[in-house]
Amino acid sequence: MAKNDLTTRNLMLDSLKQYAKNRISHEFIREHDAKNEIPLDILKEMYDHDVLGVHLLLIPEEYGGLGGQTTEIYRVCEQLARIDLGIATGVFATFLGSDPINVGGTPEQKAKWFQKIAHENKLVAYGATEADAGSDLVSLRTRADRVEKDGKIVGYKITGSKMWISNGGVADIYTVLALAPGGPSWFIVEKGTPGFTQDAHEDKHGIRLSNTAGLAFDEVYVPAENLIGLEEGKGFLQAQAVFGYTRLMVAAFGLGGGEEAVETALIYAQQRIQAGGPLAQKQGFMLKLITPHYVRFEAARAYIDWTAKQLEVNNHGLATEGAIAKLYATESGNKAAEDAIQAMGGFGYTKEFAVEKIKRDVKITCIYEGTSEVLEMTIFRGRWQEHLKTRGQYYIKQAEEFEAIHAQHPDVGADSVALGFRALARVLEDCRAQKLTRHQYITFMLGDLISEAEVAAVFARECAEGRVTEGSRFDLNTLKIMSRVNARLSAFKIATEGMKLILGVGAASAQDLSAGVNLVGIEEKMTGLIEDEDLVSAKLREIFKA
Amino acid sequence: MNIIVCIKQVPDSTQVKVDPKTGTLIRAGVPSILNPYDHYALEKALAIKAKTGAKVTVLSMGPNQAVAVLRLALALGADEGVLLADRAFAGSDTWATSYALATAIKKIGQYDLILCGQMAIDGDTAQTGPGIAYHLGIPQITFCDSVDSDGQHAVVKKLIEGGHQIMQAELPVLITMTMPVDYVAKYPSFLAAHRAQDKQISIWTAAQVGADTHKVGLEGSPTRVSRIFPPPARAKGEMISGSAEEMAAKFVEILKKESFVK
Numbered sequence: 001m002a003k004n005d006l007t008t009r010n011l012m013l014d015s016l017k018q019y020a021k022n023r024i025s026h027e028f029i030r031e032h033d034a035k036n037e038i039p040l041d042i043l044k045e046m047y048d049h050d051v052l053g054v055h056l057l058l059i060p061e062e063y064g065g066l067g068g069q070t071t072e073i074y075r076v077c078e079q080l081a082r083i084d085l086g087i088a089t090g091v092f093a094t095f096l097g098s099d100p101i102n103v104g105g106t107p108e109q110k111a112k113w114f115q116k117i118a119h120e121n122k123l124v125a126y127g128a129t130e131a132d133a134g135s136d137l138v139s140l141r142t143r144a145d146r147v148e149k150d151g152k153i154v155g156y157k158i159t160g161s162k163m164w165i166s167n168g169g170v171a172d173i174y175t176v177l178a179l180a181p182g183g184p185s186w187f188i189v190e191k192g193t194p195g196f197t198q199d200a201h202e203d204k205h206g207i208r209l210s211n212t213a214g215l216a217f218d219e220v221y222v223p224a225e226n227l228i229g230l231e232e233g234k235g236f237l238q239a240q241a242v243f244g245y246t247r248l249m250v251a252a253f254g255l256g257g258g259e260e261a262v263e264t265a266l267i268y269a270q271q272r273i274q275a276g277g278p279l280a281q282k283q284g285f286m287l288k289l290i291t292p293h294y295v296r297f298e299a300a301r302a303y304i305d306w307t308a309k310q311l312e313v314n315n316h317g318l319a320t321e322g323a324i325a326k327l328y329a330t331e332s333g334n335k336a337a338e339d340a341i342q343a344m345g346g347f348g349y350t351k352e353f354a355v356e357k358i359k360r361d362v363k364i365t366c367i368y369e370g371t372s373e374v375l376e377m378t379i380f381r382g383r384w385q386e387h388l389k390t391r392g393q394y395y396i397k398q399a400e401e402f403e404a405i406h407a408q409h410p411d412v413g414a415d416s417v418a419l420g421f422r423a424l425a426r427v428l429e430d431c432r433a434q435k436l437t438r439h440q441y442i443t444f445m446l447g448d449l450i451s452e453a454e455v456a457a458v459f460a461r462e463c464a465e466g467r468v469t470e471g472s473r474f475d476l477n478t479l480k481i482m483s484r485v486n487a488r489l490s491a492f493k494i495a496t497e498g499m500k501l502i503l504g505v506g507a508a509s510a511q512d513l514s515a516g517v518n519l520v521g522i523e524e525k526m527t528g529l530i531e532d533e534d535l536v537s538a539k540l541r542e543i544f545k546a
Numbered sequence: 547m548n549i550i551v552c553i554k555q556v557p558d559s560t561q562v563k564v565d566p567k568t569g570t571l572i573r574a575g576v577p578s579i580l581n582p583y584d585h586y587a588l589e590k591a592l593a594i595k596a597k598t599g600a601k602v603t604v605l606s607m608g609p610n611q612a613v614a615v616l617r618l619a620l621a622l623g624a625d626e627g628v629l630l631a632d633r634a635f636a637g638s639d640t641w642a643t644s645y646a647l648a649t650a651i652k653k654i655g656q657y658d659l660i661l662c663g664q665m666a667i668d669g670d671t672a673q674t675g676p677g678i679a680y681h682l683g684i685p686q687i688t689f690c691d692s693v694d695s696d697g698q699h700a701v702v703k704k705l706i707e708g709g710h711q712i713m714q715a716e717l718p719v720l721i722t723m724t725m726p727v728d729y730v731a732k733y734p735s736f737l738a739a740h741r742a743q744d745k746q747i748s749i750w751t752a753a754q755v756g757a758d759t760h761k762v763g764l765e766g767s768p769t770r771v772s773r774i775f776p777p778p779a780r781a782k783g784e785m786i787s788g789s790a791e792e793m794a795a796k797f798v799e800i801l802k803k804e805s806f807v808k
Contacts, residue, residue: 007617008739014618015733022730053736066740473575543575545563 006470009072013079013471019052020083026354029084029209033357036203038170038211043090047121054080056118058095058102063114070245070308074252075471081256085361086209088253090123093166093210096246097124100175100186104229104238113188117173125171127162127189127215128239135374137177137184137236142217144178144187153224156180158187158217166368168213169198175228176217177239182232186239187222195220206360243370244322245311250369251304251322251329255297257362258333261340261355262293263544268344268353270546279343286537287530289343292489293336294540295482295533298472299459300329302479305469306458320382323375324451330365331372337362376447383450384437387428395425395453402457409464412480413487416525417460420453420491423517427498430516434507442501449494456490459483478539481532488529491522547600547697547717548656549591552647552678553584553619555612556668564776580615583663586725589732590693591661592623598697600658601625605650607635607643613747621734621742628654634752634759639767640669644677646762649755651682659700660720664689675722686720687713693721 004012024042032039046052057073059065068076073095080088094117101113116122133139142160146153158178162168174189189196199214224230228238269279269290279285307321337359341348348355366372386394399421406414428446436442462469463483468476495517502508514520557576564572580588591602604619606612607630616627630650638646651657660682662675672688679686690702691710700719704711734742752759760766784800786793801807 004740005743007614008743010614011618011621011734011739011742012736015735015739018731018733048735049737050735056736066736542572545561545572 003069004066004072009075009470012072013075015052016054016076016079016083019046024083024087029354029357030351033086033208036201036208038090038201038209039087040170042087043123044121046087046091047123049121054091055094055121058098059114059118060102060110063110064118065114070248070311071305071470074248074304074308077249077252078256078259078471081253082260084209085253085257085358085364086207088256089166089207089210089364090170092249092253093126093171094122094124095249097126097167097171097173097175099126099242099246100228100235100238101188103241104186104234106230109188109225109228109230113173120172122172123167123170124173124175125165125167125215127165127168127174127176129162129164130160131163135370137239140177140179140184142176142178144180144185146181147221155221155223156187156227158189158220158222160217162215162217164202164212164368165215166210166212168211168215169201170211174215176215177235178217180227180232184235185232186228186235188226188228189217189220189222193220193222205363206357207364208360240319241317244307244318247322247326247369247375248304248307248311250365251300251325254326254330254333254362254365255300255304256333257358257365258293258329258336259297261333261337261358261362262290262297262343264353264355264358265340265343265348266290266540266544267546268347270541270544280541283534283537285343286540287533289339291533291537291540292485293332293339295485295536296328296332297336298469298474298479298482299455299486300325300332301472302459302462302469303455304329305471306462320379323370323378323382324454326365326369327372327375327379327448328451328455330362333362334359334366373444376444376451379447379450380437380443384428384443384446387425387432392425392429392432395421395428398457399425402460405461405464411484412460412463413456413484414460414464416484416487416491416522417453417457419518419522419525420456420487420494423491423495423498423519423522424449424453426516427494427502430502430508430513434502434505436502436505436507439505442505445497445501449497452490452493456483456487460487473543474539478536481535481539485529485532485536488522488525491525495519495522547594547598547658547695549594549600549602549659549661550651550654550657551584551588551591551602551604551619551624552660552662552675553588553604553606553615554581554663554666555579555606555608555615556581556666559667562668564774578611578614580618580731581663581666581668582729582731583665583667583723583725584615585663585731586729587661587663587721587723588619588622588624590723591659594659594693594695595623598695600695600697603628603654605647605654606630607638607646607650610749613749616747617739617742618734620745620747621738622732623738624745626745627747629747629749630752630755631749632751632753634757635762637764637767638762639769640671640673640677641768642762642766644674645681645766646752646755646757647674648678648681649757650750651678653750653755658697658717659693659695660684660718661693662720662722664722664724672722675720679720682718682720684718684720685715686722687715688722689724690721691724691726693723 046054056065057068061067144156144158147155176187195218197216202212272279304325340355399418402414402418460483463480555578558579561576595602602624603626604624605628665672689705692703694701701714786796
């Protein structure tokens with residue numbers, strides 16, 4: 001069978017939307033949110049092959065799945081997040097839990113476990129996190145001791161505990177990271193194995209429709225064939241191989257959650273009459289609380305989609321790009337949900353409307369699969385190496401590329417992208433020359449500025465090449481306006497924040513630095529910014545009618 | 547047995563607004579869907595297929611992106627799709643459209659039962675189905691909410707004022723379908739959507755179906771739309787509350803005030 005084409009992807013998304021419309025009402029979600037309860041029937045129904053069979057996307061075709069590509073999986077993640085991030089997390093846990101098998105499993109292991117997951121509709125959980133091992137998996141404590149018989153390893157006894165495991169209390173199959181004598185390794189543990197128990201479900205701030213529980217292993221025996229890849233010590237590599245990919249999925253969660261919140265607020269604002277007209281007609285309301293979020297959503301969508309297409313070619317890796325996508329999209333989604341409450345005033349603060357719940361839910365996307373701070377560090381490290389290797393030319397080269405794009409396509413903000421890159425190169429170079437990266441805070445902030453620059457660049461290039469990102473509701477012309485807005489704001493942020501960091505440790509003259517990052521040049525590009533934002537607002541009012 | 551279901555891609559009317567100044571539909575950013583009446587007709591055809599093993603062909607006319615609704619129909623269980631796509635068809639009214647679809651049906655050749663939605667939600671004319679029957683010279687029954695067939699006859703429940711009329715017809719016959727108020731459209735599973743990629747969709751031009759180009763497009767369309775406008779907004783009603791006696795008294799008072807009674 002062929003890979004899924006765009007029409008098929010859209011068909012799947014329509015089915016998912018319709019299913020949610022018919023089966024998952026706001027009242028239903030609200031009730032489960034209040035009770036802190038996972039709607040297990042809904043998850044099982046979503047796995048039913050005749051209803052949706054959403055989990056089949058992650059299973060390769062040769063094992064009875066759909067062999068979903070990164071693009072359709074992220075788009076399904078975005079749509080799931082628009083429905084409910086708790087339910088989305090429950091589905092995602094099965095995706096994530098299956099990944100070690102996908103990456104490291106032998107053909108026999110894949111055949112056995114994927115058939116089970118595909119045809120018996122098993123829920124899966126991914127067991128990596130421990131009390132002292134979150135993003136820093138090196139401090140892993142759970143042990144897997146060899147059990148030998150006649151000098152041959154026949155199995156392992158797993159002892160230890162895991163915490164904050166999504167689907168922890170409800171999964172049928174668990175992939176568990178434990179320290180074997182040969183190093184960290186993934187094991188498959190089935191529910192009901194003697195000595196394996198699950199703790200009570202956590203009482204969380206948000207995603208309350210997802211089950212989160214600790215796991216306890218007391219000399220839990222698993223046969224040697226449950227060691228993924230049949231080789232000890234491959235655990236970290238197998239975990240890291242999919243970070244680019246899994247973080248992209250969480251990026252889509254941040255995007256979907258944010259979009260749902262702001263869209264709810266915008267549709268409300270089209271009807272809410274204050275001081276003689278609908279709120280959505282008021283410039284201050286739109287430019288402060290609504291329009292900037294749509295600009296960032298479309299920038300995030302372009303970046304996520306671009307990274308997904310790269311991953312489809314490269315299969316694995318792209319850890320820096322995955323981190324950029326997640327940091328940018330989830331932080332944007334989180335801020336957007338916050339403003340959606342503000343935009344709806346008192347209504348937004350009540351449980352009658354979904355935005356209050358979305359705000360609680362979307363916060364997790366800035367935490368799980370790598371906190372924003374861990375991502376900032378990852379991004380910094382990835383690109384710092386490039387900066388050093390190229391003797392500071394890494395972003396200069398990209399600035400030149402965008403100056404060339406601007407000459408051909410003057411309407412996408414490529415000039416500001418180039419200015420942002422040049423400012424970033426200067427900031428990085430100052431940090432190198434003065435050894436400022438000894439300040440951990442500076443490394444975090446640089447990670448953030450790098451993500452701003454790179455997302456703005458991809459968005460502008462996609463627009464220059466005439467591509468409307470799939471799933472976007474805007475036409476190319478509107479996306480170009482959005483890209484101009486985004487590129488200007490991102491260049492300004494890079495220059496001013498970068499200056500703040502360097503001046504903050506007292507290592508430059510403000511005047512020299514200001515000239516070095518070309519602050520005036522960046523500011524001059526602000527001409528027409530508000531006009532562009534007003535154009536975006538008008539388009540939003542046209543598309544998101546009450 | 548061969549069933550042909552005529553389907554149309556339409557803007558989701560629940561999301562379409564009329565521009566009060568120009569009277570035209572604002573379609574920007576509005577998603578396209580399968581016309582709900584056609585969706586229902588298709589499900590009825592698939593139910594007959596399940597019973598009799600009939601072959602179900604779906605036929606649509608429209609731009610290339612209308613392939614999306616054919617694919618949806620194939621994912622739901624139809625066997626083959628045909629799209630009539632040609633610039634020559636652009637601007638066709640219901641008369642020209644029904645002529646074009648009839649030529650395509652003749653090219654498909656074998657048909658016993660033709661199902662159409664009662665009307666498309668973007669035009670609400672309910673003329674295309676009857677037009678096809680006319681061009682093919684076959685009988686038609688309109689406004690049915692149920693249809694069944696044993697391969698020899700079609701038995702339908704036609705919606706009439708105050709009830710249903712149950713009718714039986716010899717094949718071939720064309721039926722237009724309305725839908726029950728509580729109808730919830732079925733959508734395919736991910737697996738069915740994936741598998742539909744392997745089913746055949748033929749794209750035919752006017753020349754390929756032998757359509758006379760003078761009879762399609764703007765030239766072949768006698769309809770002229772003089773104006774489209776939203777109906778004027780009605781004044782808000784007034785609710786009367788209180789005991790039965792109080793409400794009756796208030797009601798009579800209003801009738802007098804508005805000079806309905808003296």
